[in-house]
Amino acid sequence: MIRFALPLVVFVLMVGLLGYGLRLDPKKVPSPLIDKPAPEFTLSMLETPSRQLSTKDMSGQVWVLNVWASWCVSCRAEHEVITELANRKLVTVVGLNYKDEPADATRWLEQFGNPYATSVIDRDGRVGIDWGVYGVPETFVIGADGMIKYKHIGPVTHESLEQTILPMLKELKS
Amino acid sequence: MKRLVLLVVFSLWIAPLQAAIEAYQFDSPEMEADYNQLIDELRCLVCQNQNLSGSDADLARDLRRETYQMLQQGKSQQEVVDFMVARYGDFVLYRPQFKTSTYLLWLGPFLLLVLVLYLVVRRLRAADKPVEVDAGAMAEAKQLLEDNESRK
Numbered sequence: 001m002i003r004f005a006l007p008l009v010v011f012v013l014m015v016g017l018l019g020y021g022l023r024l025d026p027k028k029v030p031s032p033l034i035d036k037p038a039p040e041f042t043l044s045m046l047e048t049p050s051r052q053l054s055t056k057d058m059s060g061q062v063w064v065l066n067v068w069a070s071w072c073v074s075c076r077a078e079h080e081v082i083t084e085l086a087n088r089k090l091v092t093v094v095g096l097n098y099k100d101e102p103a104d105a106t107r108w109l110e111q112f113g114n115p116y117a118t119s120v121i122d123r124d125g126r127v128g129i130d131w132g133v134y135g136v137p138e139t140f141v142i143g144a145d146g147m148i149k150y151k152h153i154g155p156v157t158h159e160s161l162e163q164t165i166l167p168m169l170k171e172l173k174s
Numbered sequence: 175m176k177r178l179v180l181l182v183v184f185s186l187w188i189a190p191l192q193a194a195i196e197a198y199q200f201d202s203p204e205m206e207a208d209y210n211q212l213i214d215e216l217r218c219l220v221c222q223n224q225n226l227s228g229s230d231a232d233l234a235r236d237l238r239r240e241t242y243q244m245l246q247q248g249k250s251q252q253e254v255v256d257f258m259v260a261r262y263g264d265f266v267l268y269r270p271q272f273k274t275s276t277y278l279l280w281l282g283p284f285l286l287l288v289l290v291l292y293l294v295v296r297r298l299r300a301a302d303k304p305v306e307v308d309a310g311a312m313a314e315a316k317q318l319l320e321d322n323e324s325r326k
Contacts, residue, residue, distance in 0.1 A: 026222060032263040099232065125236050132261040134219035134233055 031132050031151045038065075038142045039130035043120035046097050046105055053094070053120050058142065062172045063092045064165075065140040066116070066156075067128065069100040070108035072136040078155035079112050082139075085161060086115035090169050095119030098128050098136050141165065143172050196235070198242050208251050212241050215268045216258055225268060 033039070042054040066082055068075040086093045095116035097105045102121055109119070122128055131140065132151075141150040150168055152160060200206040210227070216237065218229035226234050226241070237258070244254050258266045270276045 029219060029263055029265045032260060125233075129236060129240060129261060132263075134262065 027135070028153050029134070031148075033132055033148045034151060035147055035149070037146050038140070038148050039127070041120070041122075041127045041130070043096075043122060043127060046095075046102060046109075046119040046121050049102070049121070053118055055146075058092070058094070059146050060144055061092065062144050062169060063094060063142050064169075065094050065096055065131075065142065067096045067098050067131070067133050067136050067138040067140075068119075069098045069136050070104040071100065072098075074155040075137045076112065078137055078157070079115070081156045081158055081161050083113060083115040084158075085156075085165065086117075088166070090166070090173065092117045096122055096127065096131075096133075098122050098133060099125040139165070141168060141172070196238065196242075201246070205245050209242060209245055212245075212251060212254055213238055216241070216255075217266050217268055219262055219266065 038055055040055045042052050042056075045051050045053055064085065068082075082093065093116055095118070097119045099122065102123075105119065105121075109116075125133075131138075135153060137155055139152040139156050140148055143149045149172060150165070152165065156165065198209070200209065213227040214225050216226045218224050218226050218231055218234040218237070220231040220233045221229050224231075224234070226238050240257075241254055244257065249257075255267070259271075264270055264276075270279060272280055
């Protein structure tokens with residue numbers, strides 16, 4: 001009996017493992033930065049390049065960093081969701097304008113609307129590397145303790161906003 | 175004419191290939207070797223099955239620049255690897271580190287080998303062993319054979 005049962009058990013286990021593997025999205029690499037301090041930056045603001053925003057300015061509050069660029073097609077798709085998030089006035093939403101021409105970025109915001117409290121310019125992508133950005137758009141939730149709580153890779157959808165991000169923000173704020 | 179067309183077609187091909195290679199100046203041949211080894215062993219996260227040296231993605235170019243700059247600043251290979259892992263996780267490594275979560279990955283093949291060797295040896299030993307047959311059963315069999323012979 002065991003002659004037949006053993007290969008069958010092995011087969012079922014293999015199918016289970018492979019099936020699980022197939023369901024994973026290889027494009028979603030878990031960030032090692034979760035529950036680590038948010039990497040510091042001090043960058044010029046897109047709207048007024050003479051002024052700078054630093055991560056230190058954000059300490060003590062829950063905030064969201066959304067990495068975007070005018071050349072990024074899926075950023076356009078998530079734009080209305082980010083706008084919705086900003087309109088809730090739950091937290092400050094900061095944009096990180098990643099490897100973009102400031103003129104193009106400004107035009108993009110004029111065309112589609114500007115949901116960000118401010119956008120900072122990461123012209124050469126150096127800050128993006130510190131934050132482990134590898135595909136725009138990416139969205140980070142940073143807690144009042146300055147730790148990265150969550151990272152969303154790819155465009156934020158209405159579902160992920162309602163089901164994951166908003167509940168998390170409410171919990172962090174309480 | 176045909177040659178000329180081919181020449182044009184192939185030079186179009188070459189242009190983007192060359193674009194992926196930056197002309198970095200190194201202080202020493204050792205540093206250059208370190209650099210080449212690093213960009214061979216680090217993964218580009220945009221096109222996930224390519225290493226940094228093989229990828230023409232924007233991020234790969236930035237990470238090559240970062241690697242070069244760190245080496246120029248006198249950082250060691252390990253420091254560059256740690257820098258990348260801190261930002262992108264273990265996935266960035268084509269040669270995973272040997273640690274608790276990767277023991278099975280590194281040792282698994284050897285464990286399988288040992289298991290298979292054990293099974294093979296056991297089977298061979300079993301085949302070598304002379305078959306022991308109960309004396310009574312043997313006599314009975316002999317009797318049956320003889321009966322069969324005498325009946326012919």
